[in-house]
Amino acid sequence: MASEGVSRLLAEAGVDARRLRAALALLCDGEWWTLAALVRETATSRRAVEALLREAGPQRSGERFRLTGEQAQAYRALLDEGGEVPGSPADPVAHLLPRYGDVVRRMAELVAGGPRGRHVLDHVAATPETVVRRALLLGARFWLPGSRLLCVGDHDLTSLAVAMIHPGVQVTVVDVDDRILAYIGERAEALGLDVVTRWADLRLGLPPSARGQADLAITDPPYTPEGVGLFVARAVEGLRDPEQGRVLLAYGASERTPMLALKVQRSLYDLNLSFEAVYPDFNRYFGAEAIGSAADLYVLRPTSKTRPAVAARVEGYGTAIYTQGPQSVEARPSPAPSTAGARGVEEGEFDVLVGDWPKDVAPRTPRARLSTWLAKPYASSPARVAIALPPGLGAALPRLLLATRARHVRVLTEDAPHDLGALESLYAITAGGGVVEAARLPPPEGRDERLLRALLDAAHGRAANVWREGLIRAYGHLTKKQARAIVTEVAPWADEVTLLELPAHRLQALPGAVAASLRRAAETSEEAAPEAPYEPGPKVDRRATPRG
Known part of the structure; x- marks a missing residue:
């Protein structure tokens, strides 16, 4: 006989009982389930699943649960009441996923090898299937060939999935975590993917090279009203034509906290964004069990009033945007020094x-x-x-x-x-x-050091331009075209970027790249050096020279 406690839980949940019914159906299938897997599979909060387990009284083996055959039979009868089997809302790209099994497996390897999440940055890893489905949804909803995508934060590695599935898309990643930028940069280079990385603390601004460039932007921000508002505002700043572009936002809240979701949605309304679509529970995560290890996917369309709203509000979000750590909303740290x-x-x-x-x-x-x-x-x-x-x-x-x-x-x-x-x-x-x-430090003497110092002294300027002019000063025979070609050869990542937005691993590579560019410039100068001019001997007066 089914537990009266389970029946009471389902009755109390009302129309939202579908989540609990889905979890109960999984427990009835005879397989062992962990609490985390039940939460993620059903997009139900951890507290709700824990309550269900307490009332259902399943078998337990370590961290795994299942119902006995007798229990399962009783609960199936309960689930069959009304003649309806619990299911999930329609997934807009579920029919496409089987064709991309190789990409899912590759993304699983990339996610497993990526940097560990930092709790102070609210990092929770999305599942490999989720990032692939994000890429598939972009392709199903928008015309992507020749387009540009801006990833506003990318701990989930969505950039790599998009670049693999849609090689015609130019992808730019901005993130505050230098480890993530280094990992994405290295993997993109190894796989031949069109992905560039830029450092940015979004509280201090969007990098110049990422402003007004993208056709689409995607972000999975800290789940606070301040965090969502700031990340989405920066995403709008990155759009080339805000009224034609879109911002895709991953955001989730527990079914128990609708007021938090309302506050976040108000922060989006304050930016004058229209909600073009909301796909419930589209994103799944390894963790974030308080919100059911799931988040909705919003498709936001800016309006003619969005850009002015962003300009008016973006500086007011402050530095406390996270849910944990010294910059959490609850901590409300003072920005002033002690x-x-x-x-x-x-x-x-x-x-x-x-x-x-x-x-x-x-x-x-x-x-x-x-x-x-x-x-x-x-x-x-x-x-x-x-x-x-x-x-x-x-x-x-x-x-x-x-x-x-x-x-x-x-x-x-x-x-x-x-x-x-x-x-x-x-x-x-x-x-x-x-x-x-x-x-x-005082100005250096060596040629390598002088060029490096010129770059460091002009951090606000475009690195490739400063570098090119430094090579020309060092080797006067170089043309602008030759000098620029050398910079592109030794440091393709320096194009259209300032030193201030370079990831840390690029800054660390700068001295070696500068030395390599000077060696290449010397070789180019030698190849281009003209032959020694003909120097005639002393002039001879043929008329004074005797014959015979």
Whole structure:
């Protein structure tokens, strides 16, 4: 006989009982199921499945559950009441998936080999089938040949799935996690996929090379109203024609928390986005059991009022956008440096204060936002700059130092300095006690070092252009076309990008690439060098020369 507790749970769930019925049907199939698998397969919250297991009383083996034959028979009778078998909503691309089994298997390998998720960035890995289905949906709904896709964050590796299935799409990935950018870059290069990577902390802005370029954008952001609003706003900024483009958004909430979903949807309405489609439970995850290991997929269409709304709101989202860690919404961290750290900053000691500082600290000193500092060179040439870097923004430290041309930089930060790579050629750096001191090194003497320094000194400029001009200065015989060809040969990733948006692994590779470009320039100069001109001997007066 079926448990009265199970019957009560189904009755209390009302029209939403389909989820629980689907979980109960799985338990009746005679197979062993883990709690995580039941949650993911049925898109039901962990709490709801735990309640079902408590009332159903299945057999248990370690972390696995199943119903006995007698229990299964009783619950099948309960499920058959009304003559309807629980099922899932129609999947728009389920009929396409079997043809792409090889891609699913390849994505499973790539996901398994990728960087581990960071909880402070709300990383939860989507299943390989999910990222392939995202790629298939893009192709089923939109005309993709010759189009551009922007992935706003890509811990799930959706970029690689899209590039494999739709090789005619140019894919750009922006992410704050340098590990992810390095992994995607390496795998894309090995597989011959058209994917480029750019570093960005979206709280500080979208990289210049990613602005106004894409036809479509896709994002799976932190599931807070602030996180969803910020990531979608940056996705809109990345669209070439916002009124023709689309933003695909993965977002999920527990069936128990409709008010949270409403807050998120309001953040989308505030951006004047229309909801063209919502595919329920389209995305499945390894984890996120509180929301049923599932998320809906929204297809958002910007309107004529979206771009003004984005411009008005994007700077107001703040730095607290995550659900966990020092930059979580609940933590509400103060962006200003600690009182102890700011106490040593006196009026007149620094020419500019960058970031959010207490109002009573050097009140007459000019100030600049972190986002402004990264976006464009400062109007004057300050000699001393102090930067306040909030907790959780440590990945921006190398880029903030690159963006600063002062002789001395002091950074107040609770994050330990990251590997600064090529910046060791630019600064002498000491760190301790929440303070990083960076003193600019004198101009170098060697040819390799001078070119590298020219690139580091012009971090806001397009790297390929600065590099090209440096090669021409070093080898005057080179034409602009030859110099640019050399840069493209040794560093194809430097095209149309500034140093500030390069992933860390590209910055670390910069000294070696500069040296390689100079060697290639020397070879090109030797090949192009003209032959030695003919030099005649002394002139002879033939008339004075005797014959015979």
